[in-house]
Amino acid sequence: MSSEQARLRWYFDFISPFAYLHWQKLRPMLGEREVELVPVAFGAILAAHGQKGPAEIPGKREFTYRHVLWQARRDGVELRFPPAHPFNPLAALRLCVAAGNTPEAVEAIFDWIWRRGQAGDSVQALSSLIAGLKVEIGAIGSDSTKSALRANTESAVAAGVFGVPTLSVGGELFWGNDAHDFALDALQHPERIEDSEMQRLKQLPVGVQRRA
Template sequence: MKTLTFHLDFISPYAHLAFEHLPQALQGISHAVDYRPVLFAAMLKHGGQLGPAEIPGKREWTYRQVLWLGHANGIDIQMPAAHPFNPLPLLRLALACGRDGLVNRHVAETVFRHVWHGGADAADPARLAALRARLAPARDPDGDEVKAELRANTEAAIAAGVFGVPALVADGRVFWGFDSLPMLRAALQGDPWFDTHWDGAASVVQGIRR
């Protein structure tokens, strides 16, 4: 059985799509999934980048594409009333329901659907309070222990080569994005392409730096 690590931030619509589609994508493959919340904004800062929702033109395209991908793949998704938003309360709440930096699928699903179903404001205080009451975390989401776990998850992901969400890590390989799920499935099924092409792709010389 393969163990996968799913790095997620609830702010990402692509993470929601990948999360919802993952059971179908891995059907018939013996596997376990570790769900690790991370702070996408910290990854962007580490790489000196803006998020897609911060770039005019790309922002609008991103929202159109994710809604289309949901439609095309039968995944329920609606844009929240405001995006981007501060995901820290949601990330910490999820971690407060788990242990050692991991959350279970039920918790992750509940938080994702809080954001991506219904079109409401994901950061609305009343909705956040209702979500907290529903999940009944065993730990304080605002406590130092939970905050430290989120930092540690994010730092470990960056050290492992994760640069965005969703990112699934299997056998030391990072698979990024909703559209990487078929590639992940092929790798887990032992497709020989990975033996000859995975490492070779990383050896291409960078011809210019900006």
Template structure:
């Protein structure tokens, strides 16, 4: 049985779509999942990137695309009252629900829908307080151990060459994005393409301009 590490940030609509679609996309396969919340902004900073919601034209397209994808999949998706927003309160709450900082699917589902269903302010203090009461974390989300685990998740992801969310890591291979789910499925099914050299070969493909290396 293959094990998937699912790196996510609740601020990402693509992470929400992938989270909701994952069970159906991998239906019939034997696998397990660990959910690892991390601060998407930490990945962006490390790789010297702007987030899609920080570029006005890309922001508009991102919202149009995720609304369309949700519509086409029959999923509820409402843009939160303000986006982007500071997701640290939600991320720390998720991490605080489990001793190793690994929230279960129920916790992630509630946090995802807190942001992406209903159109309310995802960072509103009263809403966050109510959600905290509902999820009843075993630790205080503001505890230093929680903050350290959240940072460790990002550090681990960066070490594995994760650069965005959602990302799925299996056997050292990283599959990025909601639209990578079909590719992930084919890998779990044992598609012979992945046993060839194509996966590794791209890393040494010549570049015509200097690449930014982190």
């Protein structure tokens, strides 16, 4: 696999508990491989595809929360939901961008919201974390930070990202915490996603469409 084929990008939003769970699996890889960490606005991605998030659908919302907690307990990951969900993640995303999208910043923000169960929906709620990351408050709301997050989101949509977390392996997209093993297998054995049946599925005809 060439260096471009092996290039890894991770698209995520702090609003997603599944992204928090996936981060626990991805983080140990950072010492072995270069992974570009790309914070994106999940709400804008949903809007671009005309979709609702799971937390916007009654019944599915409650099931998703319990499923997340079950997965965390199964995997031995400490998880505590923030005071309200869904919440506005823009302050947390912009803090990540202002901090340089470093693994340390990503870890600190996920830890704050999803391990400690703290609010992450405003600069005020994140004030102690901002100080700890040594980020100037003005940088979080700056035009350059906002533009960078917008560019991240637009590039994700252009790449075909439709949900978070998504790990891109040489341009192939693997969506969700539960797709991690699939992504690793594709990274180690690219021929398995390049065989004829896998390729045929990309062009599989639609048999019926639901009426609006």
